[in-house]
Amino acid sequence: MYRAPVNDIAHVLKQVAGLEEALEQKRFGDLSGDLVDAILEEAAKFAAERVAPLRETADKHGATLKDGVVTTAPGWKELYRDWAAGGWNALTGAEEYGGQALPMMLSAAVSEMWNAGSIAFALAPMLTMGAVEALEKHASDELKALYLPKLISGEWTGTMNLTEPQAGSDLGALRTRATRNGDGTYSLFGQKIFITYGEHDMTDNIVHLVLARLPDAPDGTKGISLFLVPKFLVNADGSRGRRNEAFCASIEHKLGIHASPTCTMIYGDGTSGEGATGWLVGEENRGLACMFTMMNNARLLVGMQGVAVAEAAYQKALAFARERRQGRAPGAKPGNEMSPIVEHPDIQRMLLTMKGLTQAARSIGYACAHALDMARTGDGEEARHWTDRANLLTPVAKAFATDIGVEAASLGIQIHGGMGFIEETGAAQLLRDARIAPIYEGTNGIQAIDLVQRKLPLDNGEHVKGYIAELRAIVDQAAASNCTKLGDSAGCLTFAIADLEEATLYLQQALAEGRQAEALCGATPYLRLFGLAAGGAYLAKGALTSEDAGRAVLCRFYAENLLKETAALKHCVMNGADSLIAAGATLQD
Amino acid sequence: MYRAPVNDIAHVLKQVAGLEEALEQKRFGDLSGDLVDAILEEAAKFAAERVAPLRETADKHGATLKDGVVTTAPGWKELYRDWAAGGWNALTGAEEYGGQALPMMLSAAVSEMWNAGSIAFALAPMLTMGAVEALEKHASDELKALYLPKLISGEWTGTMNLTEPQAGSDLGALRTRATRNGDGTYSLFGQKIFITYGEHDMTDNIVHLVLARLPDAPDGTKGISLFLVPKFLVNADGSRGRRNEAFCASIEHKLGIHASPTCTMIYGDGTSGEGATGWLVGEENRGLACMFTMMNNARLLVGMQGVAVAEAAYQKALAFARERRQGRAPGAKPGNEMSPIVEHPDIQRMLLTMKGLTQAARSIGYACAHALDMARTGDGEEARHWTDRANLLTPVAKAFATDIGVEAASLGIQIHGGMGFIEETGAAQLLRDARIAPIYEGTNGIQAIDLVQRKLPLDNGEHVKGYIAELRAIVDQAAASNCTKLGDSAGCLTFAIADLEEATLYLQQALAEGRQAEALCGATPYLRLFGLAAGGAYLAKGALTSEDAGRAVLCRFYAENLLKETAALKHCVMNGADSLIAAGATLQD
Structure with missing residues (x-):
């Protein structure tokens, strides 16, 4: 069973990627190395005791859709509730809305743990975090006050609605349209696909961020605006209002991450004739820029999924290789006893390849997180330098790590031999889950x-x-x-x-x-x-x-x-x- | 939809791997280049029209076990019946038992086509072919007369029973035991796992070849004997006798090849107290040697699965890349139209990598088949030379090809972008199916x-x-x-x-x-x-x-x-x- 490699993680954070120096510079207020260690230990405990044990059963159950309602796997709702109650969702959120404003490095580290526990689970808060970031940077104070506290606490989740059937890597081709209602609100009409946790039963509201075109918008990427479209409208006092026209029409049957509902969302399905009610985030026609400001974090966190699944695959394969005996390794003690396969050089090569690539990708990911933290806490020339660094490392952190995630998961199957191909073993699921990460949040080719x-x-x-x-x-x-x-x-x-x-x-x-x-x-x-x-x-x-x-x-x-x-x-x-x-x-x- | 690349296949067979010269030398009687072409065309037709169309539906249905009876996917039984009726099962069998004694090169080539259509389907005859070969080389004339005609025609299928829970790569550890009954028959007791098509509903008998130990056998690999254990005993007149104690206890829930039932087989479950009745093949304690004589062919054919799945993945990805438009490729004609993604260099790199590796692995496989044919049709020094060649190339044909099969299937998913992760697209299934080939028939590490x-x-x-x-x-x-x-x-x-x-x-x-x-x-x-x-x-x-x-x-x-x-x-x-x-x-x- 997965246990986060807290020593490795802390070492890479502090000694390799620059956290120790940043702490010495008091970049994060009174955050200390000891507190970092304590947070890592707590997260490791939750990931090992609560998240990882549900990985396989949730995969087996998956998420189901009936009459527009998505039911998640048994235990999922409670897991999410307790996870949010533990304050984990609020880790990086702004303090004025209840967040802890902790560094991105810490977020990347604990994100690795949730994802090693279950990518399907960790996806929900990952998307929420993206929504929080976009709103923090671009939404009006009114929208922020109404939505951020609950998104940061995890009481509500967030989604990102970009893709349409004809618009994947090329967002310029998107067609979802928005019209002005004259009262500051907008009405949205269109279909979005591949919407992660677009609908679910874990929270009583869902906040969709949706890219759409205004009627008079220019063609291509310069005519895209970003809208906030809640599943339930929110009254001025924060209470839940009427159901909005944002419905899940179907969920995908996927290779992996079965417990994460991937939804086709319909905005404005004609039930009211008014479309889905939305609020503009940022300026009209500047929606892509709003999205891009959060891309770095999201891409880094997807990169951490690659690290996470590689680590999980490594641990599983190592445990198996220490138990399983076949043949006799070179230099085995005299006698007839079969050697644990971990003693065979070919198995060692696979395990060490997994371990080395995992540590390499982890280091790159944390270095990228460090750059984001330095940019945020620095200013002037220094901030510019670290922004450049984060921009440089982000595509590598995303693509290199997710490629090695697939590679490691596949090696993990191989080490298990015939058992690796049997679903009950759990090694195959890691490959199935890993395979999405090189694709979403910008394919690795795009990176x-x-x-x-x-x-x-x-x-x-x-x-x-x-x-x-x-x-x-x-x-x-x-x-x-x-x-x-x-x-x-x-x-x-x-x-x-x-x-x-x-x-x-x-x-x-x-x-x-x-x-x-x-x-x-x-x-x-x-x-x-x-x-x-x-x-x-x-x-x-x-x-x-x-x-x-x-x-x-x-x-x-x-x-x-x-x-x-x-x-x-x-x-x-x-x-x-x-x-x-x-x-x-x-x-x- | 898959269409066998008959031109490439014929070219590699004849001009690259040596078939043309062998035909000129009249190595295979009056087999001509034209007849080879005709056979390839016929096989391509059957693979495209009958096998490939069932690949995805059969994966979805899988095989099910109820009360010891395995039901295969809808259409599977009819597919197998028509395939066998077409004479495809008899391609390489000995002429005296109804086979066509055609070269292994041709067998490898058409095997690639069946496997590109569906690995799960092609596995059944692949195992039968292994059983035929073992019996042709090692069984008594009486056993041959009773079993070979129906195994060669495909009226019955064959299985290979090697693996036990503690004995995978290391067959020396196997424990299934056989006792002498004194009348020339043996009684077998034991459990075998991962038995491909160990039980199914496609034929009215199944012939199991089972490795087991006699009571007085030496330890390790030198104490293993090979037995023929039919599902139904066969009377001297060839009619079907009583049900033997060879039962399927469970089938595996696997990552891929869902339509191929992978069975746990119990021999001698106590219903009669007599065990499963078996007949010795070859000499006592020489079972492993009997298995090894057929290993080369089986390993080569598994290698062809790698080639096959890579080819199928390439064709699917190429078709998608020609249709799907996203972004603008360098050098695209002026205008706003999106380019087919096949024009993007990064997509081209993936497609060409798939195509190049596929052709490379195909060539190695056919060269290995050529060596087997030359060894069989030569004698003396020449036969020795070609036997060495086949022995040298077999592990490469198996492992290199099955590794690139996984690689190509994974690239195929990537080219499809988000659609690649959706099961309905069919690209994901190719990776799921491909992933077994580096494991079975000797892991690639063993190769x-x-x-x-x-x-x-x-x-x-x-x-x-x-x-x-x-x-x-x-x-x-x-x-x-x-x-x-x-x-x-x-x-x-x-x-x-x-x-x-x-x-x-x-x-x-x-x-x-x-x-x-x-x-x-x-x-x-x-x-x-x-x-x-x-x-x-x-x-x-x-x-x-x-x-x-x-x-x-x-x-x-x-x-x-x-x-x-x-x-x-x-x-x-x-x-x-x-x-x-x-x-x-x-x-x-």
């Missing part, structure tokens, strides 16, 4: 394009260079450390960082010279190269800042076994475009 | 160990060297061809083959010097290196022997984008063991 096209040019291309210099400084420290347990880590990392630098400069130049197609061809391999190299540097930093020799030997395994892939990826980026373009042309009708 | 420990030493280590020299000769031809569409294929392939050679020599030396643990550490990366390099050479051969420029540009994409991974894999093999061993030690309790 890679974002990294190359929008993030490499940040600060005239200097920001990423500064980041690479920081990674190199870590590697230089590793080289100077004379830590024999690190083996050739520094040597391997030096090559990997050089690969990252070369590929980066190449892409920056390609973009500068207008060779956009060529740069796009290399986007996905570049993102993985970035993640592998940065993650490797963080593993080295973790080893250098810890007494635990396990961190050094893991870093060494990662460096000497996994990191050479960067050379192949660099080759793809720098030499792969021509053949991709030539062969790609043959695929078209 | 890698087999390749390194037992296949590299073949012919005193010379056989693999000769094979690598053949691959290099292909690359030299590519270099000499001056085909501009091949780009730098020859250059990339030269490096890849050199990586393969270096890693091979390194492992051979490690084994020779008794550094077994070190060699085992590199087994899995070595197998993938082998598959990538060999597959690349076959793609080049395919390009050189074809007028179709598409083969050259695909080869180039593969060489310039995918093949650099070999350097990283070689590094793992040659430099990865120490860190793996050091870190592996930290995983143990």
Whole structure:
């Protein structure tokens, strides 16, 4: 059963990703390292004792829809209630609306725990958090006063309504329309798909944030506005008013995250003829900008799902490998007894690959959260620097982590052998659940394009260079450390960082010279190269800042076994475009 | 909907894997190239019109067990009946028992089609084929006469009963016991798990081949005997006798291949007190040897499942990518129209990766089938050579192909975006179905160990060297061809083959010097290196022997984008063991 690796998490937060320094700088008021530890321990306890035990049964039951009402799995409602009562939903919310205003780093860390317990469960508050953020930044004071306290406490949940059948990655194509009612309210008409927790039975109201077009809006992405559309209208005194025309028409039958209802939502179904009543959030036609301000956090948190599922898969596979005996491992004691399969090198390779990639992705995610915290608590030049850093790391934190989540979950099945394919074992569910994360909140292909096209040019291309210099400084420290347990880590990392630098400069130049197609061809391999190299540097930093020799030997395994892939990826980026373009042309009708 | 790529299949069979030459040598009697084409066309027709249309509905219904009776999905029984009536089951069976004795190459090719239609369906005859082969080679004439005609026609199906809860990869641990009845028959008592089509409603008898131990058998793998245990006893005149004590106790709830019942079988459940009646196949205590003679074919056919599912995933994703429009691709015509996503470089990269790996794995599979055919139709030194070749290629054909099957199915989901995660789309099922193939018929880890420990030493280590020299000769031809569409294929392939050679020599030396643990550490990366390099050479051969420029540009994409991974894999093999061993030690309790 899953138990959060509190030591690893605390170590990466404080020593690798920068929390200790931030605490020393009193960035978060009187938050102390001890309090951080206490919060992590409490969250770990709740994740292990309450969330994880429901992962498999909730998957089996799933969510059901009948007459417009979604019933969640047995125990789900109570789990959510107790979780919110524990104050977990309010962790990062603004203090004036009842939140605890704790750092994003802590949010990322505990989010990893909820998701390792059950992605399907953690999704509900993740969406609420997105809604809270959008409202905090863009809503009127009146809307904030009416909705934020209950969204922050978790009494209500929030949803994000972007996708329509013809508008997925390309939101410019969306058609849901909104008309002005003249009284400050709007009426919405349209259909939204893939709405996570669009309808459920865990709270007595749901606050939908919906992207739609006004009648006189420009075409494309510049004509999209954001609206707040509650399931039940809210009276001025905060009490619940009439049912709004926001209904769940169907829920999807999905590969995984069965306990999370994925809804098709109909706004304005004609029951009143008036459409769904909504309130504008931010300015008209500026809805996408409102969404983008919360994208960083949401993408980071989806990245944490990748870390979480990889960690859960690793723990499950390790436990199995220690119990299961088959064959005799090299060097096994004389006798006829079969060896635990954890002693077989091939099983060890799989487990260490899972563990190393998990720790690498975790470090990147926390570093990204750190940047968000530094940007929020800094100002001027400093804030700009950390905003750039968060922007740079976000696509990597999302895509690298969710890719390795799938990879680790698949390796976890393999380690279980035949048992891994049997649903009762629970290893298969982790793959089923993991598989959504590279898709939603911007596909990993979109993340890679974002990294190359929008993030490499940040600060005239200097920001990423500064980041690479920081990674190199870590590697230089590793080289100077004379830590024999690190083996050739520094040597391997030096090559990997050089690969990252070369590929980066190449892409920056390609973009500068207008060779956009060529740069796009290399986007996905570049993102993985970035993640592998940065993650490797963080593993080295973790080893250098810890007494635990396990961190050094893991870093060494990662460096000497996994990191050479960067050379192949660099080759793809720098030499792969021509053949991709030539062969790609043959695929078209 | 799936349509077998008959042109590609025929081209790889004839021009790449050696069928044309074998036909010219009259290895298979009067089988002609035209007849091969006709058979492929017929099989493609049946796979497209009959098998593939049931893939998704059968997955949804699955197989159900009630009172010991397994009911397969609607239409399954009729599908199997018509398929067998078409003569497909008898393709490779011995002529004296009604078979067509056609080459294994053809069997591999049509097997790819059935599996691309539905792995769950194709499994039933795959197991029967294994049973036929074991009986043809090892059973008494009496058993052959009684069972082979109906197993070859497909009137009955066969099963293979190896696994027990404590005995998976390690068959030496099995406990099912057999006692001698004194009349030439045996009584079996025990439980077998993961028995594919152990019970079903498609035929009126099922012939189980069961591994068990005699009372006086030595411990371990040298004390295992093989028994034929029919569901219904068969009278001397071929009519059906009494029900035997071979019962299905439960069926598994699996991640995929839902339409294939995976049974727990109980032999000798006490209803008669006499156990299940069985007949010895081969000699007492030589059961494992009997199984191993059929392993090559079975492993190859599982490898074809990987090819098949990758091809099916590719076709589905390509069709979607041509239809689905999102965003604007670089170089899109002026205007506001969204581009089909097949025009986006990142989507092209995924599609071409799927296509290239599929073709590579297909080529390796057919080359392995060719070796089996050459061994069967040759004699003396020649037969020995081709037996070595089949032995060398079998683990690669199995493991490389099934790994890329999972990889391609996962990419297929990604290309579909959010729709890929919805079960109705059918992309998710391909991943669910694909995920078993790296596990059964010897896990891919076992295949890698087999390749390194037992296949590299073949012919005193010379056989693999000769094979690598053949691959290099292909690359030299590519270099000499001056085909501009091949780009730098020859250059990339030269490096890849050199990586393969270096890693091979390194492992051979490690084994020779008794550094077994070190060699085992590199087994899995070595197998993938082998598959990538060999597959690349076959793609080049395919390009050189074809007028179709598409083969050259695909080869180039593969060489310039995918093949650099070999350097990283070689590094793992040659430099990865120490860190793996050091870190592996930290995983143990």
